[in-house]
Amino acid sequence: MILEAHEITKNFGGVRALNKCSLGIKKNKITALIGPNGSGKTTLFDVISRLIKPNSGFIKFKQERIDKFRPNKVAKMGISRTFQDPRLFKNLTIKDHFMMALSTNDESMFAKEKDVEWKIKEIMNLIGLTKPLHTLGSDLSYGQRKLLDLGVALAKPHDLLMLDEPVAGVNPKLRKQIKKIIQNLNKKGETVFLIEHDMNFVMDLVDHIFVLDAGEVIASGKPKQIQNNKKVLDAYLGE
């Protein structure tokens, strides 16, 4: 396992967002986390990337506990992530976004940079983003922002790619495109852990699914097992 969550509990005031939630992510596989609205999927992503602190439980990444680390350290250890609503730097250009993701020494005031434009172009080709490099983050459409968010996460050195609803709010054409990108990434050996609402999207894409309901993992298994799981149908599909 590249990532393990052990009995994670997270309360927001009187609301229990995660309740002893445990799961494990295998290397070089695509794993999906699905569940109805408010089931705690994004909260779990935020706990893993340490943007929020769990009340109890712990996280291991590459066999090391990361739940006490700060978010930047977790990211430096090799976790890249995207957000459901892309977190871009609206006054910076596409090139700036990639440079920040690719640079590892830019926190020093005297850092010199290598020319990595070829690398940026390679990633842009991979994700199918065709805008000029000097385009500002604020000048991109929602779909382009989704692609850039994905590209930036890919550019940052990583061992695990966590995608929070990568196709939420995008048109069917882009949806297909993003699905293809994820499949290609996996073929290249990427480990992908994604949140998705749409069961149909994940069924023929992922190797393993965890189903979250009211902050608890209620089922896990291969897509076909999940599809016929009564608990899942009751909780997730409301049948």
Place this chain on the structure above:
Amino acid sequence: MIESYLLHIGILIAIYIILGVSLNLALGFTGLLNLGHVAFFGIGAYTSALLLKAGVSFIMAFFISGLIAAIFGFLLVLATRKLKGDYLALATLGFSFVIYSLMLNLTELTRGPLGIPGIPKPVIFGFKISGLLPYFIFVTILAVITVFLIYKIVKSPFGRLLQGVRDDEIGLKVLGKDTFKLKAKSMMLSAFFAGIAGSLFASYITYIDPSSFSLAEIILIFTIVIVGGIASIKGTIVATFIIILIPEALRFLYLPSTVLGPLRQIFYALILLGILLYRPKGLFGRIDLE
């Protein structure tokens, strides 16, 4: 007479350019809504004045005043590390008042409202900069160096990260960047330059008291940055000329000083309001102050 007056205005413009561009580094480029900049200015002025009066050389006093201000900058970031936006603005405003109170009440050190008179003029490598023209050349050179250094900082990979902090701190954290360190470095640099501006101010005026570092000064420096435009160095320079020069024209109305002082404050407030209402990005800015 006119020449002396123009040189005096020129010296003030150079000092305020240093103050303005250094505030823009923290406020415009890093997004730290810092209303404590005048406190760094005051810390630099008092540090320099006390050291010079104690016989320390100008060069030492100049750099130490910047360093002490930078240390206070770090302490301010440390104390306000969980605050953002309006809350940060209020906390930094509180910091300004604390420093102002210390200047006023630490009478054994600062002489309180009596101020510190007789601050020596700078002596650099045996050359005393006492006349208006040499001082004007001296502060102009330092203002140019400051602008150049801050320009280099904001155009560097490090400066790009500072702008990342401003645009989306969480987005930067998940890229593996230590945003606390970035904010601390930005604030310390900003405070350092404000501190050396304070040192230049103290040596120029040769007398300082707490009234030079009051709320009115915060508004003045803030107005310069807002009018020029957030994250625009060129804008800050142009706005410094506008904000310093135009109120000087009021002098020629030959109004009593009791009217002239408040009139200037009204003028600054009107400019600030006008810019915020009709040109929120300032003259040369491309970023909204959120």
